[in-house]
Amino acid sequence: MTIDNQDNLCLRCHNREKLFETFKKCSYCSAKLCQQCWTELQTSDEYKVLIETLPKTSPRRICSTCLQTLYGHIAKKKLADDEDDYQLALAISLSQKEADKQRKHEEIKASSITEKKVDQRENLLDKTAEAIERFMNRAKSNYQRNRDVIGDTALLSAFILLQTCATELEQLKHDLDRQRQHFETLQEKLTTLRDAREALNILRYEHQARKRQEQKHADQQRKLLMMQKVADLRQLKHTQIANFQERYFHRLLEEEQESSERLKRQKKLLHEEQFAS
Template identity: 30%
Template sequence: MFRTGSNFDKLLDKATSHLLMEPDWPSILQLCDLIRQNDVLPKYALNAVKKKLFSQNQHTALYALQVLESMVKNCGYPLHEELTTRPFCDTLFELAKTTPHENVRQKLLELIQAWNFAFRKSPKHVALKDTMILMKSDGFKFPTFRESDAMFSADSAPEWADGDVCHRCRITFGLLQRKHHCRACGQVFCGQCSQKTTTLPKYGIEKEVRVCDACYDQATKPSAASKAAAEKQESELPPEYLNSSLAQQSQTPPRKTRYLNRSYWESVNQNESSEVRAASPSAPATAPVTETKLKHKENGVVDNDLEDFITTLKSQVEIFINRMKSNSSRGRSIANDTSVQTLFMNITAMHSKLLRYIQQHDDSRLHYERLQDKLTQVKDARAALDDLRDEHREKLRREAEEAERQRQLQMAHKLEIMRKKKQEYLQYQRQLALQRIQEQEREMQMRQEHQKQQYLMGYMGANQFPQSQPPPNTAPPQTAYHGFQYGQAMLPQSAPQMGHPGVQPPMPHQMPPPPPHFQQMPNYGVHQIANQQMMSLPSPMAGAIPMQAPPQNPGVPPQAQIQQPQQGEKTEARTAELISFDD
């Protein structure tokens, strides 16, 4: 078993070599014969092929698939059962997903589809059907199916039956009576009923195996159907032809019969090999002549001139040798034998031509050796090219991954820059909003200051005239706007409108008299009294804008401080006359 397994491994290595230019069919058929003869178990064969399927070289994987296809087509039911087991189907599914070679994947998908169609009616092969469904769900696209690829009807030897008695003579097996199996029918027989051996070509068994007597008779004798067909064919011939001498002759052409006679060709080969081994050492020139003749026969190329020259030279040499042996046995001198001298001269003349033929043969041999070397170099270059292609493919994959990574980094960098710009823009918008709010607040303060100044200037202009009459050509001042309260905050959206009466301050003639301490004080001027009265009056702005007394300059007499605004008294009076409010 171990020797057979090693032979199977050697044949498998030879059939799946990456140096092959085309499938090695003789080795593949030998592998199938080893499995059909039960020399190798189907499980061992599939495990060996599985190792080749996962090879990194795509040619080895393709040849392994070719071997597997031939084994499934030729090795019958035992291999089919082992092929459709769940572990091996999972292995095929894994190979389809992980292989980097597209041609290997397409070939595998084609085989799985063909096997699934061939085993569709058998419930034992459901694992292969499930594998194909899973592959379709994963997105594998199967090629166009051809029914001619799904022909797996191969005859295989039947399984061995078991029993305690002989299937023919019913003798019981025991310690002295051994049990034997017939390789043709699979039944169990005793030694007396299974003594004969024969080949079983229909099961792929080319060696002699043990069979029972009935199977031996059936294998060696023509069948009844063939006899009936022959009799029917003979009965259809006319009786005149059957009674003639022509019908008694062989119908096979003599030349074809000679070519189909296997024993004849085996005897011819044995005779030629014996002639080569029995060549005399005294005639060294005859050995290469015979080898050249054999080589020409093997190659199927015949050179007529060379064949004639070899035949003539061989006859001359044989005659020369026989003549010399005859003279030597009789004690004659070869120097006086004219026939020996003539033969020697003829052989010497033919020697130069023989040397020329030998030189041509050597040149041809060198030429073919160079071609063989070039073929080996081509195979090595092909293997190196495959490796370089794999390296280039891997390099392209790494470059694509690096480019993708750089693109991701650039996108992340751009996103970060855009985020920063967005933050800066939001900060800028916030600052603009704050500036607008501050400008609005300043504008409100300026409006409030302006209104306060107008209010104060209106009161100061009114206090320059007597309390009993208003200033000439002036209307009573209106110190408030319609719907506007000085105690409320002023917004830029609601500016006060002029000409609408509001809350009016008390007129000068309605003002109460100054307190006693103001009456006792010396009269420093009208402005001082007006300022004191204005400070003492309640106003709508009192709650919002506190009024302050004019600052006192230290070191300056009070009279000088009071008389400072008298210099612009006429200007202020004129300004008060111009201020008027519409009703």
């Protein structure tokens, strides 16, 4: 906005001699600049660089002081935004690292649990084999010595141990059956998924083949249509040429007849003039 300076004082040059000068007013601080100072400010390289850093919605009539202040605010805001982005990226990176660490920990834990179960199964089998061997050896010893097996505490303890092992083996068998059923279910799902994928591939191939056939048929129809259009254009061309030739010959005939009649009239007039003379 251009206004008259009542004080006749420019903020930049402080010249009071410009009585009839018009002044520019800063949109932020309302400071007044004379036309010469405003032009010099706008054409300076520093002002151009700073004004380009401002948002497009910001006013463009700004004094150098307000411009530097705004540039400082924008720089601080940009620095704060960069710091926030850095903190966010750092948090995401740490979260990813924690997730990877947790996943590795879970994998190690699952592996250790599996190894522990395998060790327990092997220990149970070894324990069962040892109990069976002890029971059989004790029974053979009693048989060879003709001892009563009812009062043999060692044989009884071996039998109790075998019962305990049998219970654990039954539980192990139940767990293995449950795992087998789980894996069989997964195998069935994989088979179903494989069949579905094969069916989908077949449908995709048939769809592509049908699309190619339709495209081929459309190309043939387009080719036939173009050939028909070319034939129609040729027929139209021949018709127009024939009509043009017919009109041309008709016009030549008319011109020849007119020329003949004109010649006859001229001869008649000449004959009449000769007869009159």
